[in-house]
Amino acid sequence: MDQVARDVFCAEGTAVNWVLVREGRDLTLIDAGYPGDVDALLASIATIGHRPEDVRAVLVTHAHVDHVGALNHLHDHFGTPALMHADEVPNATGERHESATTADVVTRAWRPAVLRWSLAISRAGATRHPVVAHAEAFVSEGPLDLPGGPVPVHLPGHTSGSTAYLLPGAGVVATGDALVTGHPLSPRPGPQLLPEFFDHDRPAARDSLRRLGALDADLVVPGHGLPWRGDLAAAAEQAARLLP
Ligand SMILES: [Zn+2]
Structure with a gap:
């Protein structure tokens, strides 16, 4: 668990990150790990002196299994809502599937580091597809009425409803998998x-980098990899340069 900015904390589960944003006694949680990461989440x-009841809502960057694992637990025990872009709700409720298959991963699992990662995520529930029946779309444009005043930024490509959350006061953007800084397969x-x-629509993901690069923030907290400090435009350019 790292404090990456004032009142912004980043935690890592099974090679996936989630973010806690604090405002007074209240929290916003961005993403929710694998199903096997519930205890770690x-x-x-608790590490930052809070209770799960303090989480006003979970903001979901996208509804892949490694980002929605604790949503049902939080909803069942504490009534925590799960909010996301309207285009992502069908991925969460199971009406639509925009994700890599187990076969996609297994065919690449010949390197030892990849094999170790495949086994770890399998144990964490990677082959399950949690149905998040309570998934709802956020209603407004602009800042959400939640701790930290997060601003959703639609970045389609990885999935149709992929969304980054900009925390304007902290200069932080949580990018989910629209931009990462590391991955066991990288x-x-x-x-x-x-x-x-892993991407549903690669050309769209590439286009979304441009929108991400225009944001006013100097710290990227990605879905996978370490937080990255620097100019967002430079981060987007660097990611674009690596593409074939
Ligand atoms: Zn992910």
């Missing part, structure tokens, strides 16, 4: 897109 809330750290088979 609850521990991360040979190098730094701003980049995930391997192409």
Whole structure:
């Protein structure tokens, strides 16, 4: 668990990140790990002196299994809402599937580091497809009425409703998988897109980099990899340069 800015905390589960944003006694949670990360997620809330009841809502960058794992637990026990872009709701409720298959991953699992990662995520529930029946779209444009005043930025490509959340006061943007800084399948750290088979619409993901680069923030907290400090335009350019 790292404090990356004033009142912004980043925690890592099974090679995936989530973000806690604090305002007074209230929290916004951005993303929710794998199903097997529920205990780690609850521990991360306790580490900063909070209770799960303090989470006003979970903002979802996209509804892949590694980002929605604790949503049902939080909703069932604490009534926590799960909010996302309207285009992402069908991915969360199971009406639509825009994700890599287990076969996509397994065919690449010949390197030891990849194999270790495949086993770890399988144990964390990667082959499950949690149905998030309570998924709802955020209603407004502009800042949401939640701790930290997060501003959704629609970045389609990885999935149709992929969304980054800009925290204007902190100069932080949580990018989910629209931009990552590392991944067990990647040979190098730094701003980049995930391997192409993870993206639903690669050309759209590439276009979304431009919109991301225009944001006013100097810290990227990605879905995978370490937080990255620097100019957003430079991060977007670096990721675009690596593309074939
Ligand atoms: Zn992910």
